[in-house]
Amino acid sequence: MSRINRNCRGCGLCIQYCPTGAVSLINRKAFIDVSRCIKCGTCSSVCPLGAIEFVSYSEIDDLKEKIQNLKHKINRLNKKINELAWRK
């Protein structure tokens, strides 16, 4: 999975090098059409500003797990808040 970070200045270099025409500019920022991207990494390697990051699926799974854990913590906190509210 790719992600365009804040460094993108819309120079268009990644568009020139993408072999599948997956990159375009939207509001002067690079945008990758995931349905056309073959994940070759060329855009990321030619970007002079390091604006295109590739996130591995294992990183995504880690993030999903962290989000799940945070949701559980939020639920537990909400329960405690409700219990305290009932005691008043």
Ligand code: SF4
């Ligand atoms: S991602 Fe990099 S190469 Fe592509 S438009 Fe932005 S700054 Fe230029």
Ligand code: SF4
């Ligand atoms: S990874 Fe390759 S195919 Fe995908 S947008 Fe970048 S240059 Fe294009």
